[in-house]
Amino acid sequence: MKPFRLEQIRKEQWILLLLVGILIMTAVFPSGKERESMAGSTTESESQSSPQEEADLEELTWYEKRLEAILAQMDGAGKVQVMITESVSRESIVEKDQTVQRQMNQDGDDSTNTGKSQQENKEESTVLEKDGQGRETPYVTRTNAPKIEGVLILAQGGDNAVVVKNITEAAMALFGIEAHKIKVIKMI
Known part of the structure; x- marks a missing residue:
């Protein structure tokens, strides 16, 4: 066997050796842009939220600040902090087409007054609308906002039973929730 010489x-x-080396280097060490996207993809996906979620959060924050401002003016409440929790998401109600097919009763009569057996079949299909790019999406007739699930209120006057009762009743009236979903605690 002969010794190997360059x-x-x-x-x-x-x-060929140079190309294989470059290929291996690019496979093992991603470019700067790929490294940034790989590093940023986890943090971006965790922190990214839809425009609707951001709008919901802004609305919730607005409710909290507004309630704080109102309760702080209540006699005996003092300084107040509010936290509101709501159900996870909005509910979209889509339009449905209903097709009703009737079958004749045994006498061949379509009348419903006879008391004889008559069958009715209903079929539902979702109404779709097309956007400018030709994509079809369900037609949404209305969207129900997330429901408030609970309210936590820290108040300087949270040790006074009358103040706690007034704060609880105010939150019940404003948000339409039961008393057991509202907690008033004395602020330090």
Whole structure:
């Protein structure tokens, strides 16, 4: 067996070795943009939220600040902080087509007054609308906002039973929730 010498490698083999080396380097070490996107993809996906979720959060924050401002003016409440929790998401109600097919009763009569057996079949299909790009989406007739699930209120006057009762009743009236979903605690 002859010893291996670098002088024995031809020009084509050098080019092939160089290309294989570059291929291995790009596979092992991603480019700067790929590294940034790989590093940012986890934090972006965790922190990204839809425009609707951001709008819901802004609305919830507005409710909290508004309730704080109102309760702080209540006699005996003092300084107040509010936290409101709501159900996870909005509910979209889509339009449905209903097709009713009637079958004749045994006498061949379509009348419903006879008391004889008559069958009725109903079929539902979702109404779709097309956007400017030709994509079909369900036609939403209305969207129900997330429901408030609970209210936590920290108040300087939270140790006074009358103040707690007034704060609880105010939150019940404003948000239409039961008393057991409202907690008033004395602020330090």
